[in-house]
Structures are given as C-alpha cells and as structure tokens.
Amino acid sequence: MADQPEPKALTAPSGGDVTLLIVDDDAPLRNRLGRAMERRGFDVRLAESVEEGVGIARRERPAYAILDLRLSDGNGLDIVAALRDARSDARIIMLTGYGNIASAVAAVKAGVLDYLPKPADADAITAALLDHADALPPPPENPMSADRVRWEHIQRVYEQCDRNVSETARRLKMHRRTLQRILAKHAPRD
Template sequence: MNDQQADRIGADPSLLLVDDDELFVTRLARAMEKRGFRPRTALSVADAIALIGQQPPAYAVIDLRLEDGSGLDVVETLRAAREDARIIVLTGYGAIATAVAAVKMGATDYLAKPADANDVMAALLASGETLPPPPESPMSADRVRWEHIQRVYEQCDRNVSETARRLHMHRRTLQRILAKRGPR
C-alpha cells in the first residue's frame, strides 16, 4: 500500500465483506488487505449483523443474495449503526429495481459480479460527485442475457416450460438458447 492509498482510505480502514461464496470472499479479503484495508468476512446475514454489532466498519461490500436472506438487511443494519459507512452492494443478478432498493436502503454504490478488487476499491473510494471508471472487461450484453436466463431456469427447478412462461419466450427458442454454450 502506498501513502496515496492510505490517504484515500482514511484513519479507519475497517472493511466488512459479506458473501456466501466462501472462496470469493476469502480472495477478495486478501486482495483488499493488500490494498490497505482491514477486512473481516461473513458468509451470512446473521454473521454480518453480529460483526456489525461488535464494531461497525467504515467500509462494506455486501452480496445482495445470501443463503439466509437479503443483503439489504445487512445494509440497513450497518447504515443504522454507522451513518458514514461506505457500502457497496455486489450481486450477480443486477437489476434496476434492486439497485434502486439498495441505494434507498443506504448503499453508496452497486456493482454487478464479476467485479475484481480494483473495481471494488474504485467504488469504495469514489467521491460522491464522480463515478468510478467503467470496468476493464465488463460482461457482454449477450452474456448478461444468458446469465439471466440461466438464473431464472435454475429458480424454476430447470423446468423449461415454466422458465419460458416467466421470461415471455417461446419454449423452443428457450430450448435452443439453453442447448448452446454461454457467450463470453
């Protein structure tokens, strides 16, 4: 960590990382530690709320969908415990409605997965009047569409007819999409 990073982070480098993907949260914690933060990790809403109760962090990166509930509950708890916290909501299922809900609950920014440590740091340290730079290699529109279809398909217990109905697609069109490999 250089002096410029330390100045941008400030006097309190405490960071809470909340994600139910243990491998992802461990890697992100290591990467953020190298960048000057003091990370603590939680794999569930309950663990995160307990950590906030012990010591509310100055920064937080919270996954929207967790095994035991919504990351928005963690955002709300942290915002109540520490008004000046910078909170980033991170999710693999980006949608305007959830972005609006996250910001209304007190999130500072909203990032879609896959986001690397540089994206997260840029979002955490961005000033209110400037937007962080765009990611170096964002997902293509085709990939985002494919990911959304896959998510709905899994939520419908891999039922093609139900998925097609919910996505307002013809069943055969959906079957052709599902038979192909995902775009890069």
C-alpha cells in the same frame, strides 16, 4: 518505448476509521479479498453469513462494507439495514455474480454506493469505496456482449422458476419452443 511506472494502488485514508466488513459465503474469495484490502490499509472483519454480518455491523459499526448479494442464509441487503442503523455514514459496496436491474435498484435504495459484478478486483472495489464524487465510474474494460447478458438473464429466470420451462417462458413472454432452443445452446462468448 520507455517503461511507465505502474499506477499507485488506492489505499484507505490515514487517520480515520478504516474498519471494513466483508461478507461473502465463498471462503477463498472472502479471504483473498480480505488480504488485498488489508494491504490497502483497511482494518478488515470477515463474515460468511447474514447473521454473522449483522452481528459484526451492530457490534463494531464499520465505516466500510463489501457485501455479497446472495448468501447461504439470505440476502446481503438484510445487512445493509443493520449497517445503516449502526452507522448512517457507512460506505457500502454490493458484489454479485447474479446482477440484474431490480436487485441493483433495491441495493441503491437501501443505501449501497455501488453495485459491482463478480469477480471484481480489489482496486475497483477500493476505488468505489473511497470515491466521494458523484461521477459515473469508467466503463468496464471487457463488458459482456448483449447476447451474453440476454443469455444470463434467461438462465437466472429459468433457475428462479425451479427449471420449469413453461413458467419461465410465460414470465419472459417468450414461446416455449424458442426458450427450449435457447436453453439447449451453450452460453455465447463475451
């Protein structure tokens, strides 16, 4: 079998505004993603908080943005409004390790183009930023199993209820003992 050339990585459009704001409170991820996006031709600005992200959005009016949903001082959706006020045509991608349908819907309603789970690679992010078609993205190579998605949802609600089993069970409309058995188990494999 002959070696096939690797597909060429997507790059920022030449000749246009390629300013990119990346806001994430995870410094290693933010810096690694910043370097990867610079290699793809973007003019990158980095921020670690909502306050810093809003300041850069208002001051520099970036054409593109990659935002983490949960930040140490608030929610990445707060930055979306500042970006839309500064530049209505900004292309915004939301990254999160805590994805759920409600936050995805809120992000899209606020003006986010795509909602990607962490860890997302730079090629997938670049494709989402530059894709101007309304087509659905290709299915993920290794999606989480239904059992894993259920387990992640239960864990998230449990944390949001301050680890209160009774309150979590009530909100999930689940028997308390059933929830306790689920919480005692390890996460299902993908």
